[in-house]
Amino acid sequence: MSTISRTSLLFVFALAISACATLPQIPYDRTAAGNPKTIRVLTPAAPEKASVVLAATVGQSFGLIGALIDAGMQSSRESDFEKITTARSFSGKGAYLRKTIELLKAAGYDASEGPIQRTERGFLKQYPSAADMPGDTLLDVSFNYGYLAAGMSTPYRPFVYAELKMVRASDKAVLMQRTIAYNTLNTVNIPETAVTIAPDPAYEFKDFDALIADPDRAVKGLDEAIGQVATATATLLR
Template sequence: MKKSFAALGLLSLGACASPYVGTPYTAPAVPVTSVAIVDDTLADDAVAYEAASTMGNFGLIGGLIDAGVQASRKDRVNDALESVNHTPEANFEAFLIEALAEANIEAAMLEGPDREKRKFLESYPTAPAGVQALIDFNVTTYGYVNAGNQMWRPTVAADVKMIDAGTGKTLMENRIVYNAVDAQAGVVTIAPNPDYVFQNREDMISQPERLAEGIDVALKEVANTAVRLMR
């Protein structure tokens, strides 16, 4: 239940919240052409969250029932994704490396510790020789969300940081959200692709290939957007 409420907090980036303040890209003296991407980029499971569920309006008991419904839906969606061997982390890392290559930046994965929490790492592994910058990409949430009596659409929320491998200086830091429930000032937002819309849970789990494809499209858009911010 705690994970369900946490997911809602990540997706509901309300206008009443304090504006997010990122760090625009500051180009070093020598243009970056070689980077290493820190490992463990995605959360373990996809979400399937209904942001305004009717049952949650009926006090504690209703909230507990609602949390159970949300958890059951999430489990079914992840089972459907597993049935088609969906590998979101590997796919996302491939999208990111491809987007960097198109920007003439060579990239490789850098093995490192798994995140205990979905936050930026406090310390980074030593970069291989020749690597100019590290990219810490933390996808905090991915999956599907229903903003309340609407259709289910893919969503991704991610924080990205680019660090100078030599000095440790932050060259860029931003938050990117694909299909935010509420857009928060300062966050880079991406509108969802209208081709990936589902009516309900049964519609989602009965089309696992399309379900997985919608997530991959969202992850690729987030990767492409991040690389555009690194210029």
């Protein structure tokens, strides 16, 4: 077997293994957690700009050159999409915070934003002290969002991939850790017990041109997808 074939096989094997390295899913129990009253929803770790992903491309078959071409095309799509979100003052972080706090309040919590500056993606390595951020619990959320088409002949639909961790403010004990995926690509790559939300067929765009040509509906679709993830967040914290 050629070196190329061996390398390809090892690459596929590495991909398969990496898919197994997923976030352990820890359920929340309000009673066991001591019936916390307040939740500070930390400013989420999320990009300012939505992703616009074409998952399967021709370029993927052509190594580094193809990858560079794909990256350029994705960057161009994302810049175009950013224009329509900016024009509508849409913020993914803002949408998630607003809806999550509203739903947690409806569930009886005293919920508010815990404003923080993040320097990297993923969960915080160190949480604010109880003195700096008073409250019973801290909800740490990292998510990516945008539009996704599985391939050249499939439509663009909103997607959100969120990881949540709630810690007790006093001792930072982990009270909950879950994954929520809206419009997941290839569910084998997420934890078996992750929450999945199927995309709303009302927000389907046959290609990128159709997405850009209908900006109000495109932004509304993204806003509603993030809202669905916020709803699932609140359900997991009941």
